[in-house]
Amino acid sequence: MEYAKDLNEIRVLIRRHKRWDMVFGLCGLLALMIGVLTFVALFADMAVDGVPRLGWDFLTSFPSRKPQQAGILSAWVGSALVMLVTAFFAVPLGVASGIYLEEYAAKNWVTDIIEINITNLAGVPSIIYGLLALGLFVYTFGFGQSVLSAGLTLALLILPVVIVATREAIRSIPQGIREGAYALGATQWQVCKDHIVPYSMPGILTGIIIGMARAIGETAPVITIGALTFIAFLPAAPVQAEPPFLNFEWLLSGFTVMPIQMFNWTSRPEAAFLHNAAAAGFVLVLMTLGMNGLAIWLRYRLRKKIKW
Amino acid sequence: MSAVPGDITIGMDSATLSTRLAHRRSRIVRERIIELVLFLAALVSVFTTIGIVYILIKESVVFFQEVPFWDFLTDTQWTPLFSDAHFGIMVLLSGTLTSSVVALLVAIPLGTIIAIYLSEFAPFWVREVAKPFLELLGGVPTIVYGYFALLFVTPLLQKIYPGLPGFNLLSAGIVMGIMIIPYVSSISEDAMRAVPMSLREGSYAMGATRFQTAIKVVVPAAISGIASAYILGISRAVGETMILAVAAGQQPNLTFNPLEPAATITAYIVQVALGDLPHGSIGYQTIFAAGLTLMLFTLACNIGGHVLRKSFRETY
Amino acid sequence: MVAVPSQEPASAIVKAEVKGLSFYYGDFNALKNISMPVYEKRVTALIGPSGCGKSTFLRSFNRMHDLYPGNRYEGEIRLYPDDINMLAPEVDPIEVRMRISMVFQKPNPFPKSIYENVAYGLRVRGESRRVALNEKVEDALRSSALWDEVKDRLEEPAFNLSGGQQQRLCIARALATDPEILLFDEPTSALDPIATASIEELIHDLRNKVTIVIVTHNMQQAARVSDYTAYMYLGELIEYGVTDEIFIKPKKKQTEDYITGRFG
Numbered sequence: 001m002e003y004a005k006d007l008n009e010i011r012v013l014i015r016r017h018k019r020w021d022m023v024f025g026l027c028g029l030l031a032l033m034i035g036v037l038t039f040v041a042l043f044a045d046m047a048v049d050g051v052p053r054l055g056w057d058f059l060t061s062f063p064s065r066k067p068q069q070a071g072i073l074s075a076w077v078g079s080a081l082v083m084l085v086t087a088f089f090a091v092p093l094g095v096a097s098g099i100y101l102e103e104y105a106a107k108n109w110v111t112d113i114i115e116i117n118i119t120n121l122a123g124v125p126s127i128i129y130g131l132l133a134l135g136l137f138v139y140t141f142g143f144g145q146s147v148l149s150a151g152l153t154l155a156l157l158i159l160p161v162v163i164v165a166t167r168e169a170i171r172s173i174p175q176g177i178r179e180g181a182y183a184l185g186a187t188q189w190q191v192c193k194d195h196i197v198p199y200s201m202p203g204i205l206t207g208i209i210i211g212m213a214r215a216i217g218e219t220a221p222v223i224t225i226g227a228l229t230f231i232a233f234l235p236a237a238p239v240q241a242e243p244p245f246l247n248f249e250w251l252l253s254g255f256t257v258m259p260i261q262m263f264n265w266t267s268r269p270e271a272a273f274l275h276n277a278a279a280a281g282f283v284l285v286l287m288t289l290g291m292n293g294l295a296i297w298l299r300y301r302l303r304k305k306i307k308w
Numbered sequence: 309m310s311a312v313p314g315d316i317t318i319g320m321d322s323a324t325l326s327t328r329l330a331h332r333r334s335r336i337v338r339e340r341i342i343e344l345v346l347f348l349a350a351l352v353s354v355f356t357t358i359g360i361v362y363i364l365i366k367e368s369v370v371f372f373q374e375v376p377f378w379d380f381l382t383d384t385q386w387t388p389l390f391s392d393a394h395f396g397i398m399v400l401l402s403g404t405l406t407s408s409v410v411a412l413l414v415a416i417p418l419g420t421i422i423a424i425y426l427s428e429f430a431p432f433w434v435r436e437v438a439k440p441f442l443e444l445l446g447g448v449p450t451i452v453y454g455y456f457a458l459l460f461v462t463p464l465l466q467k468i469y470p471g472l473p474g475f476n477l478l479s480a481g482i483v484m485g486i487m488i489i490p491y492v493s494s495i496s497e498d499a500m501r502a503v504p505m506s507l508r509e510g511s512y513a514m515g516a517t518r519f520q521t522a523i524k525v526v527v528p529a530a531i532s533g534i535a536s537a538y539i540l541g542i543s544r545a546v547g548e549t550m551i552l553a554v555a556a557g558q559q560p561n562l563t564f565n566p567l568e569p570a571a572t573i574t575a576y577i578v579q580v581a582l583g584d585l586p587h588g589s590i591g592y593q594t595i596f597a598a599g600l601t602l603m604l605f606t607l608a609c610n611i612g613g614h615v616l617r618k619s620f621r622e623t624y
Numbered sequence: 625m626v627a628v629p630s631q632e633p634a635s636a637i638v639k640a641e642v643k644g645l646s647f648y649y650g651d652f653n654a655l656k657n658i659s660m661p662v663y664e665k666r667v668t669a670l671i672g673p674s675g676c677g678k679s680t681f682l683r684s685f686n687r688m689h690d691l692y693p694g695n696r697y698e699g700e701i702r703l704y705p706d707d708i709n710m711l712a713p714e715v716d717p718i719e720v721r722m723r724i725s726m727v728f729q730k731p732n733p734f735p736k737s738i739y740e741n742v743a744y745g746l747r748v749r750g751e752s753r754r755v756a757l758n759e760k761v762e763d764a765l766r767s768s769a770l771w772d773e774v775k776d777r778l779e780e781p782a783f784n785l786s787g788g789q790q791q792r793l794c795i796a797r798a799l800a801t802d803p804e805i806l807l808f809d810e811p812t813s814a815l816d817p818i819a820t821a822s823i824e825e826l827i828h829d830l831r832n833k834v835t836i837v838i839v840t841h842n843m844q845q846a847a848r849v850s851d852y853t854a855y856m857y858l859g860e861l862i863e864y865g866v867t868d869e870i871f872i873k874p875k876k877k878q879t880e881d882y883i884t885g886r887f888g
Contacts, residue, residue: 014515021429021519028425031418032438035445038486042448042456049459096349104343105350106693116614117353123540123610124603125547127574128360130581131599135363139587156356163353176732180794182691184745184801185722187335189342194744199735210447217449220549220574224581224595259451259550266455266554274459281452292447296440332716 046285050278058279062233063261067272072280075261077234078147079216081250082257085151086215090158091208095197097159098166098204103192122160129157130224138225145226148251153221158211165207169200202302206295213291217284219259258284364603367596374590380597386560386576388594395594397601399562403477403570404602407552408545410481410566411488415541418485419492420534426493427500428522439494446490454554457483462555475557475569484551492541495617499533500526532616539613543606549574573598637704639664639835640685640805644699645711647677647684654680657699658861660854662805667827667836669850669867671843673882677859678839682807685710685837686724687717703804722749725798729810731790733782733797738774741782741793745801764800767833768792769826788819795826799834806830808838812845824849843883847871855879 061071097118105111133153143149173196181191197204258280265277372380375395383396422442426435461479466472503526511521527534549572557569558579571579577595585592640662647655655677662668670678680689687710689695700709703723710720725745733741742761751757761778765771770792774785782793791811798806808827812820827849830836840846846853847867854864855878863870863879874880881887 014517017517017520021517024421024519024522025425025429027421028429031421031425034418035422035442035486035489038483039441039445039448041460042452045456045460046452093349093352096346097353100343100346100350104346114350114354117357119614120607120610121353121356123543123606123613124360125543125549125574125606127547127549127577128364128599128603128606131577131596132356132360132363134581135367135596136359140363156352159353159356174732176728176730177734179688179691180728180732180734180797181744183686183688183721183726183728184748184797185718186744186748187339187718189339190748194747195734213447217447217451219449219451220553220578223578226581259449262451262455263550263554266451266458277455281455284449285452288447288449289444292444296443332719335718336716 043285046278046282048278049275050280050282053275053279054282058276063264067270067276070265070273070276072258072261072283074234075256075258075280076283078255079257081147081255082150082154082222083212083216085147085251086154086158087208087212089152089155090162090211090215093155094159094162094207094211095166095204097163098170099192099196101163102167102170103188103196118160118163121156122164125220126157126218127220127224129153130221132156133221133225144252145254146252147255149225150222150255150257153225154215154218157218157221158215161211161214162204162207165210166200166204169203169207170196172203173199202298202305206298206302209291209295209298213288213295216257216291217259217288219257219263222257223260223263258287360603364596364600367593368600371590371593371597374593375597384562386562386571389591393590395597396562397573397598399560400571400573400576400598401601402562402564403552403556403560403572403575404546406564406566406570407477407481407484407556407572408542410478411485411545411548412538412541414482414485415488415492415545416538419489419537419541420496422489422493423496423500423534423537424522424527427497428518428526442490442493446487448487450487450548450550451554453483453487454480454551457551457555469567472567473557473569475555475559476567477552477556477570478566480552480555481566483555484545484548487548487551488541488544491544492537495537495540496530496534499530499537502533503529532619536613536616539609539616543609543613546609547574547602547606549578553578573602636663636666638662639704640710641702641704642700643702645681645684645701646698647680647689648696648698649680650694654859655684656859658856659699660861660864662835662837663852664835665832666851667831667838667849668852668854669846670837670839670854670856671841671846671882672856672862673887674841675858676856678856679809680859681856682809682837682839683726685805685807686726687711687720688726690717722801723803724805724807725801725803726807726809727791727794727798727811730814731787731794733785733790733793735781735783737779738782738785738793739778742796742800745797749801760800761796764796767799767830768796769822769829770796786819787815788822791815791819791823792826795823799830803834805835805837808836808840810839810841813841820845843871855882857882 058071059076060073061069062073063075064070097114101111101114105114130153133149137143137149137152138145143152177195177199178191181195186194262277262280262284265273265280268274380395380397382398383394384398385394386396386399387394422438426438430438457479458475461483462472462474462476465476465479472478507525507529508521511525516524552572553575556572556575558571558575559569560576561568561570563570576598580591580595638661642658642660642662645655645658646653658681670681672678683689684697685701689697697711699711701711702708703710708715710724734744736744739761742764743757746757746760751760762771762775765774770789773789774780774793777784782790785793791814795811811827812823815823824845827836827838831849831851838846838850840849850867852865853867853870855862855870855874855876857878863874863876865875870879871883874883
């Protein structure tokens with residue numbers, strides 16, 4: 001085929017190519033719009049169906065067979081308690097792993113295995129974590145279908161998120177800072193404790209928030225370990241008036257969490273329960289959006305503040 | 309040491325030196341202990357994998373002692389809790405595959421287009437807004453997506469196709485696809501941005517437009533990263549649970565027609581967990597056998613994706 | 625190669641002695657059998673073209689190479705008066721770094737306050753009494769000619785300082801712990817000419833108070849600032865002597881070629 005040689009033919013060709021450019025630009029925007037529309041529709045749907053149901057009694061009532069009286073008290077308390085356990089395990093384990101891999105680990109096969117495992121676990125479906133928890137935590141270790149089992153499971157689930165965020169934050173610290181600290185006679189741990197951890201805190205925090213946001217919304221693993229879908233009681237309070245002031249009964253108690261409550265109501269045929277589900281969903285979406293938004297904002301602030 | 313008047317006192321006398329050396333052993337021991345603690349923390353991930361492999365295989369072994377492997381693969385019914393029990397995993401697999409195909413038909417084109425657009429076309433401010441937005445989109449809890457699929461998307465689809473059952477794989481698949489878009493687009497976009505500017509400049513210098521450069525130079529250069537994004541999307545679709553448990557129904561159904569309801573591997577596990585299954589019964593073991601199948605598939609996807617992603621990072 | 629200056633000033637005391645030092649990055653032999661003295665409270669400069677190993681040599685003094693795997697020392701660097709080989713595997717690198725401080729090419733203050741930057745070396749040694757820290761921080765900042773400029777804003781972040789001030793802060797940080805040897809690794813190559821002049825003036829003030837070894841790619845700087853100069857090329861010590869002699873009447877042709885700019 002003869003290609004365009006004279007100027008006029010070239011100009012026609014360019015105009016055609018530019019049209020493609022414009023068409024694709026529109027396609028891109030359209031694709032984004034589909035995402036935006038879905039999000040807006042989802043949010044609006046939750047809001048329209050759910051907000052009328054929101055109220056103080058909704059937040060402070062137990063679930064009930066009568067939809068008008070049902071509330072999410074046990075659900076959000078359960079979520080809060082489970083999140084406490086999750087954070088308690090995931091944060092120290094994740095940060096410690098990140099520090100080890102970035103500052104201590106030598107390049108050998110042991111380190112490779114650890115890194116491969118972390119990458120792999122990040123892609124394992126959440127329900128598999130539920131199966132692990134069911135077999136191991138609930139039965140083999142005997143923790144039962146409890147807050148403790150759920151917290152441990154979710155901690156393992158979000159561990160890769162925390163580890164990756166910690167590593168990225170640590171990696172962004174310039175080598176000159178480390179060398180300056182070592183040159184003053186600091187030991188490896190002193191360098192980590194006085195410099196590495198404090199300077200990477202904002203990045204680590206961002207990762208923790210994203211991980212926790214994910215854990216709050218997870219349903220499958222928690223269902224699998226047998227969280228109850230209809231509970232009309234609260235686990236025992238962690239603090240009490242008499243010594244020894246801290247009570248750990250709640251760890252082994254039955255419980256439910258927000259997403260499971262929503263799932264339970266969604267599965268009911270009665271239309272009235274669907275409004276409850278929407279309300280619970282609205283609260284859940286607000287929580288996760290809020291946390292993710294906070295993490296995104298933190299990351300933005302970080303980028304502006306620390307100029308290495 | 310010479311003592312010149314007025315100079316800074318420097319250096320150590322032998323008393324200070326020996327005190328330092330005395331502390332040395334305890335310092336070294338302390339450092340080693342700290343390193344060990346950190347190492348054990350890092351090993352938790354290895355233990356987790358070992359735990360997963362162990363529990364899935366342990367229960368599946370018991371399962372396969374009852375159910376012949378061939379039957380598991382080829383039986384066309386999945387009725388593990390009936391007195392005449394059948395254990396054909398194909399039934400559940402068909403639900404998983406159909407819904408995943410629908411999801412990927414949504415996520416891959418849209419995700420790729422968005423990735424190309426954000427990487428090569430979009431002005432700076434659009435990128436800065438779109439990326440966090442996509443992150444938020446991916447952060448919505450899947451149970452909420454499930455609700456949305458059941459109570460918004462299905463009625464909408466029923467207006468177009470009135471015969472659509474209330475539970476169906478199509479709306480679940482579509483919503484799942486939209487949920488996966490952020491995964492596909494962010495990894496593809498990272499791969500495309502890693503392509504050096506010099507390659508693009510070479511193309512522009514020859515009079516190519518943005519679209520031509522994107523399609524003919526950038527995408528081929530980033531193809532392994534993009535492929536790894538797709539594989540991650542597949543893995544995510546196959547492993548998704550709640551959207552399907554809510555919107556596709558939990559009735560095992562051997563079908564490849566998205567307009568029907570069906571149970572996926574993941575939805576089945578949820579259904580069993582919701583019921584009351586005695587520990588150690590055959591029904592209890594089916595979820596581990598199903599889980600093992602799922603795990604093997606996603607493992608293959610993850611390994612493939614990892615290999616591809618490493619190759620795209622090494623090229624530059 | 626054993627180097628002995630032709631004219632030894634009467635009061636010069638040997639603080640450290642390098643004996644047959646060789647260094648390997650993996651298989652690559654970066655330093656070849658270097659021997660030379662380092663005189664106490666004098667400035668010794670290391671010069672040579674890029675890649676000659678002067679920074680590698682400098683970083684051997686405070687065992688910085690130990691931070692990275694695959695490195696190997698042969699030979700000795702003996703520190704006096706204890707007469708210990710600083711490179712011996714039994715000697716803890718942490719100890720060496722507590723006695724020998726370093727200032728780096730690119731100023732690397734910590735993202736902490738000015739006060740905390742200077743105090744860090746002391747804290748590492750276990751000093752936590754506020755009064756003692758205040759005193760040493762002030763001494764160090766005075767010695768590095770920074771006190772007047774920062775005395776009212778010690779709690780401000782160190783990053784707020786200019787490049788030259790940051791480098792002086794790093795020098796103060798290194799001085800605060802009373803090092804036996806102070807190492808400078810091209811301390812002014814990342815600074816503008818005015819900041820460079822102030823650092824050179826500072827080094828001039830410190831001479832006769834602290835033992836200094838300075839690596840510089842700037843010959844004029846070496847001539848201005850140092851008492852002794854060592855010329856290195858491709859990992860070997862070619863010539864060592866009193867600075868004035870090296871620059872006016874070098875013994876080796878290689879040295880002369882470098883100094884007159886015929887190459888490098």
